[in-house]
Amino acid sequence: MASVTGSLVIAGLGPGAEALVTPEVTAALSAATDVVGYIPYVARVAPRAGLTLHPSDNRVELDRARAALEMAAEGRRVVVVSSGDPGVFAMASAVFEALEAREDWQALDIRVLPGITAMLAAAAAAGAPLGHDFCCINLSDNLKPWEIIESRLRHASKADFAMAFYNPRSASRPEGFTRTLEVLRQECGPDRLITFARAVSTPDQRIVTVTLAEATPDMADMRTVVIVGNSATRRVGRFVYSPRSVR
Ligand code: SAH
Numbered sequence: 001m002a003s004v005t006g007s008l009v010i011a012g013l014g015p016g017a018e019a020l021v022t023p024e025v026t027a028a029l030s031a032a033t034d035v036v037g038y039i040p041y042v043a044r045v046a047p048r049a050g051l052t053l054h055p056s057d058n059r060v061e062l063d064r065a066r067a068a069l070e071m072a073a074e075g076r077r078v079v080v081v082s083s084g085d086p087g088v089f090a091m092a093s094a095v096f097e098a099l100e101a102r103e104d105w106q107a108l109d110i111r112v113l114p115g116i117t118a119m120l121a122a123a124a125a126a127g128a129p130l131g132h133d134f135c136c137i138n139l140s141d142n143l144k145p146w147e148i149i150e151s152r153l154r155h156a157s158k159a160d161f162a163m164a165f166y167n168p169r170s171a172s173r174p175e176g177f178t179r180t181l182e183v184l185r186q187e188c189g190p191d192r193l194i195t196f197a198r199a200v201s202t203p204d205q206r207i208v209t210v211t212l213a214e215a216t217p218d219m220a221d222m223r224t225v226v227i228v229g230n231s232a233t234r235r236v237g238r239f240v241y242s243p244r245s246v247r
Pocket of ligand 1: 016087089117119122165166167197200201221222226
C-alpha cells in the first residue's frame with residue numbers, strides 16, 4: 001500500500017489577475033513540490049528551485065487527477081491548479097472521481113482551496129446582474145448531451161433565474177451557442193439583457209451588454225462567460241443589475 005504522508009491541494013487561481021489569487025492559494029503554491037494542471041493554468045505558476053511543473057493537455061482531467069494522487073501517495077506536496085474555482089467545472093470533481101476508485105488514496109491529506117470563479121468576477125465587472133436568484137450552466141456538450149443543456153436552459157428561463165454560462169462556444173462546436181440564443185429568445189423574449197464578459201480581470205477584458213435581440217453567436221468564445229439577466233434585470237448608467245426583490 002502507498003504511503004499516506006504526502007498531500008494534495010486542489011487550488012483555484014481565480015479568473016486571471018494576480019491580485020485575485022487568494023493568500024491561501026499563494027501559500028500552498030509556495031509549499032508545493034509539484035504543480036499539475038492544464039498548460040495555460042500551470043503557466044501562471046512561477047518556476048522556482050524545488051518545484052516541478054507538470055502541464056498537461058485539456059480533456060485528460062481524470063488521468064491528470066490520478067497522476068496527482070499517485071505523486072501525493074509517494075509523499076510529495078502536490079497542487080492541482082484550475083482557473084477560477086476548482087469546484088466549478090474544473091479539477092476538484094475529477095480528483096474525487098479518481099479517489100472513488102482507490103480506497104488506499106482516501107487517507108491522503110486532501111484539501112480544496114476556493115478561488116474567485118469567472119461568473120463572480122464578471123458580475124462584479126458588469127455591476128450586479130447576479131444580485132437575485134441565479135443559476136449556472138456549463139454549455140459544453142463534452143460531458144452531457146445537448147438535450148440536457150436545452151432542458152436546463154428552458155427550466156431556468158421559466159423559473160426566471162438569472163443565468164451564467166460557462167464554456168459557451170468553441171471552434172469544435174460552434175452551433176451550440178447559436179441554438180442557446182434561439183432557446184433564450186423563445187423563453188425570455190427579445191428585450192432580456194445579456195452580458196458577454198471576456199477575459200475578465202486580464203488586460204484583454206471586454207464587457208458588453210446587449211439585448212437578446214441584438215446578441216450574436218460570435219460575441220462569445222471560450223474566454224467568455226455569459227450572463228443573462230432575469231425579467232427585472234436592468235441598466236443603471238454603465239452598469240447592469242438585478243434588483244434584490246422580484247414581485
Ligand atoms: N473553474 C473555472 C471555470 C472553468 S470552465 C472558474 O471557476 O472560473 C472554463 C470557462 O470559464 C471558460 O470557457 C469561460 O466561460 C469561463 N472563464 C474562465 N476564466 C474566465 C475569464 N477570466 N473571463 C471570462 N470567462 C472566463
